[in-house]
Amino acid sequence: MTRRLRLTTAASLTLLAALALGGCSAGAFDSATDSGGPAVGGDSGGEFAGEFGDAPAPEEAVQDGESSDGRSVITTGYLYLTVDAPLEAAEEAARITERAGGRVDGRTEYSPDQVGDASAELLLRIPSATLTATLEQLRALGEVEELTLQTDDVTREVQDLDARITALRSSVERLLALQDDAATVEDLIDLETAISDRQGQLESLEAQQRYLSDQVDLSTLRLTLGSDATAPVDEPDTFLTGLIAGWESVVAVGSSLLVIAGVLLPWLAVLGILTLVVLLVVRSAMRRRAR
Template sequence: MRTPRLLAALPALALTALLLSGCAANESYESATDSGSMPGFDGGAEVPISEDSASDVVDADRSVITTGYLYLTVDAPIDAAAEATTIVEAAGGRVDGRTEYGPQSLSSRMATDAGGAELVLRIPADRLTATLEKLKALGEVEELQLSSSDVTREVQDIDARVTALRSSITRLLALQDAAATVEDLIALETAISDRQAQLESYEAQQRYYADQVDLSTLTLTLGSLAIAPVDEPDTFLTGIATGWEALVAFGSGLLVVVGVLLPWLLVLGLIGLVVLLIVRAAVRRGSSRAAI
């Protein structure tokens, strides 16, 4: 009676065929692409991507991560930070980081600044331009930098891996109910656990890329007028203005030096006067003795 044995061996044969097909898929993917595992994550099982999906990257919606830096000179940095927060939240964004510092004395300029602030803003990518214009209106733009990184291929690669892993886990769960031996059951549970761990890793990458693509990151620095960068003169009139400001700054610095040295000069002058009187008195006494 070979038929019962053959029927009993069918689940084991199906499991073996499934595992072998998974290995074959891994080898075909590794030989077809040089991308390998994503940066910062272990490779795990590789999921093949069809040539059609790879060639459609240009036609599909692009996934772009945008980051930027904006430096503004404002009258009141702390108040401007509150306004910037309101602008970003009204656009559907959020503030991921906020640093503020109070007024500081500027000895080199004989002035006190109005403090400052630095904000890490997350702004919806489709509203970045409009929000940026509103932020720029808060003060004078000293520096603006924007950079973009296209991660379309990475996002599509991860999506394909997630889809394939979910399908693989579904098939393995179906086979688990039909396992004929303990060894088959253990092998299936091990395969399911391994693919589940890989799936969770790729799903974490999906969430990371989705957050970075949907929300652009802008670092906003707010400084006061007292520490604003000095504009370089480019005309005759601006040259005169710069020269006058330099002369005033030099005079102010000179007054500071005189003020610091004046007490010492007074003390040294008094000491010199006393020494001079003593010397004169001694000379007069010597002259009087010589005359006698």
């Protein structure tokens, strides 16, 4: 009885030490990350350290989606093109994206009989490493009306996720090793509960890691293809362009007035005839009264 009590006590102490060690390891990684120091060092990065760890050494190849100094950057942009045939240009834009190793995540096309003028909108995911070259090919499809690009540095988020995943992986491995040494059913249940909880946290963090990796590796570009009729109006910025814009507005107003006059002219003719008939009837009645 005394020997069994000793074994139970030893197993319990071992379990508590393992849980405390795992918590301290996670706390150490969090503290290192929050203080601005390196999140992962040495061999503790595991299989994810090469993808989301510190900046690669100068002799190492820089991964897609990372800048030359090892930062992880998410790039998003918007491009508006005026083309002769928007629907055909949409097909070519999709082919350009796929040849570059990207994909089309969304596509909307409007035929001429739906909105009056054909147009198309595409959501393109382009590899960050080939974004500049792919943009040049897309710009060649027509006239650029608007182009905006913005970047978001997520290096800190990536390194924090990597550190947390590394700590949780190590903790789960230690707890799994302790399962064979569990002396009682209670110890085994406690171990399984702790393992299940940490594996759930690990899967959640790995899902976030995959999402960030996809956003970093593939830039997001919203492409709008329109015709000359739907192209944005250029704002005048010089005296000559202002003069041209003023003359065009005068011509447009004159044309509108002519259209309005053409619409009202038949009605004016009808109203004139009705007025003449009324006047003749009134004059005839007045003559009769005078007699």
